[in-house]
Amino acid sequence: MPFDHLIHQALLLTMEPRSRPLAHGFVAIQGTEIVAVGQAEDRENLPPARQYWDMNGDLVMPGLINNHCHAAMTLFRGLADDLPLDEWLQQHIFPAEARWVDYEFVYTGTLLAAAELIRGGVTAVADAYFWETAARQAFAESGLRGVAAQGVIDFPAPGVPNPTDNIRVAQEFIDSGSASSPPLITSTLFCHSPYTCSAPTLKQAKDLTRQRGLSFFIHLAETRWEEAQIRRQTGLSPVAYLDSLGILDEMTVAAHAVWVDPADQEILARRGVKICHCPECNLKLASGVAPIPDLLARGLVIGLGTDGAASNNNLNIFGEMNLAAKLHKAIRLDPTVMSAREVVELATSKGAQVLDLGEITGTLTPGKCADLIVVNLHQPHLTPLYDPYSHLVYAAAASDVQHVMVHGRWLMLDRRLLTLDWPTIKRKALALAERINSTAARFPA
Ligand SMILES: [Zn+2]
Incomplete structure (x- = not known):
């Protein structure tokens, strides 16, 4: 049985206790679930995947x-x-x-x-x-x-x-x-x-x-x-x-x-x-x-x-x-x-x-749901990289998130939202804001 997704060539943070960053890491996903996590050499015995996602050294971590x-x-x-x-x-x-x-x-x-x-x-x-x-x-x-x-x-x-x-x-x-x-x-x-x-x-x-x-x-x-x-x-x-x-x-x-x-x-x-x-x-x-x-x-x-x-x-x-x-x-x-x-x-x-979701999400662990993000490291403000935790906290920005997956489903790829219709949301939000802005409560005399 092939996996659905194999995310590979990643700098992997599993966020499991005492885990270390894994260079050339991979995450294998079947349906909604993570089924394997490891480094390049551990991939030899894995079955093939339907879709391969080469992360080219970008950071993959829990959402x-x-x-x-x-x-x-x-x-x-x-x-x-x-x-x-x-x-x-x-x-x-x-x-x-x-x-x-x-x-x-x-x-x-x-x-x-x-x-x-x-x-x-x-x-x-x-x-x-x-x-x-x-x-x-x-x-x-x-x-x-x-x-x-x-x-x-x-x-x-x-x-x-x-x-x-x-x-x-x-x-x-x-x-x-x-x-x-x-x-x-x-x-x-x-x-x-x-x-x-x-x-x-x-x-x-x-x-x-x-x-x-x-x-x-x-x-x-x-x-x-x-x-x-x-x-x-x-x-x-x-x-x-x-x-x-x-x-x-x-x-x-x-x-x-x-x-x-x-x-x-x-x-x-x-x-x-x-x-x-x-x-x-x-x-x-x-x-x-x-x-x-x-x-x-x-x-x-x-x-x-x-x-x-x-x-x-x-x-x-x-x-x-x-x-x-x-x-x-x-x-x-x-x-x-x-x-x-x-x-x-x-x-x-x-x-x-x-949130009482510790058995479901929060780490990249086989058996947990595939909730993960990919952070684009190929940028001036993230170069060079000695410690990925340091970059995440002291140097990276929300806009550095490149892809987002929840429950084995991509919600964003290359910063494009896949489940939400942004132009429609924006139009409706601006219409509501116009009404709010026009009220006397907004600009008291
Ligand atoms: Zn509050």
């Missing part, structure tokens, strides 16, 4: 994983910047969401996000927003792997005007997913935060995900304001408060974790909570810097996320890797923390574990 995103917010990119968080949210983002976010908005915005994600080498994404049925549909059409999480908040929200319906809507979203969803997308829910969801809402939401064996997503300890607010209301830190409600376990994914003191870190480690580090968003909104080296030292599993494009302002995991590596060095005055290899692990193998 990048974006652990925290609000994809449809691409349509709010650059709408309001350089504002205090409260003003940004209350006067710009929340009013714009109330006015504009509907099924069509989320569908188009998510397709736009998917195009950007694929072109930036992302193969799996955790998304959280409202009208998440639309996001799930868009991701399914894109061919990306991911987790789609319906937003839960105790305020009127797009598609959920009465907040007492929020858990029911999330449950219907989850149930419709398990009934009809494409196999690459897991459907779950996302509680906005400890300060926008009541204790009963948080507990009901966690119970629901626990019953279904699903990951539970939440923004946690993002800002100093949140920390002070929750302490005022409960006498506890946001982390201790969620722990007192029984929310924290190894299926909880906490985005941000900026304001976590050693006692909070100990709770997060004891409960096995997964963390998503969003350095660029935390800097842009002046939220602070998460103590990632401390959390890693405690053994927590951590991935990288961009958050929404309104607070970043892109969905570029290369940018997050670059920042994650440099930021903690500067804060600690220690250039040895957050090595390039460690940061690439956060963006690949660890990111997959955060």
Whole structure:
């Protein structure tokens, strides 16, 4: 039986623990699955392949994983910047969401996000927003792997005007997913935060995900304001408060974790909570810097996320890797923390574990799904190459990603999107942006 694809003559990073870069490496793929990985000399006993892909020394590695995103917010990119968080949210983002976010908005915005994600080498994404049925549909059409999480908040929200319906809507979203969803997308829910969801809402939401064996997503300890607010209301830190409600376990994914003191870190480690580090968003909104080296030292599993494009302002995991590596060095005055290899692990193998996809993706391993990217090394800014991890973190750009495969299917070849109709997405996105731009809310008198 011939293989479907043999990707060869690659500089291969499998991202398996303690693995070394493999020169003249190959990946053999049958259907959706990786069936063999190795170097040129290991190829002798392999059967032939239907299609050969000579990478001419380019880098082949697992696809990048974006652990925290609000994809449809691409349509709010650059709408309001350089504002205090409260003003940004209350006067710009929340009013714009109330006015504009509907099924069509989320569908188009998510397709736009998917195009950007694929072109930036992302193969799996955790998304959280409202009208998440639309996001799930868009991701399914894109061919990306991911987790789609319906937003839960105790305020009127797009598609959920009465907040007492929020858990029911999330449950219907989850149930419709398990009934009809494409196999690459897991459907779950996302509680906005400890300060926008009541204790009963948080507990009901966690119970629901626990019953279904699903990951539970939440923004946690993002800002100093949140920390002070929750302490005022409960006498506890946001982390201790969620722990007192029984929310924290190894299926909880906490985005941000900026304001976590050693006692909070100990709770997060004891409960096995997964963390998503969003350095660029935390800097842009002046939220602070998460103590990632401390959390890693405690053994927590951590991935990288961009958050929404309104607070970043892109969905570029290369940018997050670059920042994650440099930021903690500067804060600690220690250039040895957050090595390039460690940061690439956060963006690949660890990111997959955060999403409970560690058995499926995140490394190039026989038996896992064929989710991989090819990075074009034949460029001035990547020449010469001594250490591929160094180049990925300190020198490469999202635009260096040449080809992208998810589940054994090419989503991009030679930077051409194969599953998405970019001219149509662009036309629809610009039409929506024109309406948003014309509103009084955009340009207050
Ligand atoms: Zn977020």
